[in-house]
Amino acid sequence: MFGNLSNMMGKLKEAQEKIEATKERLNTIFIDGEAGNGKVKVTVTANRLVKNISISDELTDKEEIEDYLLLALNKALEKAHSISETELAAAAKDGMPNIPGMDMFK
Structure with missing residues (x-):
């Protein structure tokens, strides 16, 4: 019993590290x-951090710039x-122990 619990805890720690x-x-x-x-061009990371914003010199209307910026x-x-x-989700699924009845990531 405790061997299985210890193994599951190790798997959970591994899953957390993968995440x-x-x-x-x-x-x-x-x-x-x-x-x-x-x-208007923007660059963000997959963690949703804005890294760059580029606005063409052609744009001079403030409202147009704001609209394009929101869209981009x-x-x-x-x-x-x-x-x-x-x-x-893939990282969590790969690292989760196989617990019967706990199919969280189908």
């Missing part, structure tokens, strides 16, 4: 978003969210 390593790796994955035919950021953040969810 943390995945979170660190997500900081190195860059996602671009753009709007206004490339007049939302596109990039949506992609980042999807990548992050997929990667973290």
Whole structure:
């Protein structure tokens, strides 16, 4: 009984380490978003940190810049969210012990 419990605890610790390593790796994955035919470009990490914003000199209208910026950021953040969810779920599933009746990641 205690051997199995000890093994499960070790697996849980391993899963936690995999998740943390995945979170660190997500900081190195860059996602671009753009709007206004490339007049506004943003780059975010898969951990949803904004790394760069580029606004074309062609844009001079404040409201237009704001609208394009929102569109570009939302596109990039949506992609980042999807990548992050997929990667973290895979890391968690790979490291979880096989506990009967606990099929959390189907």
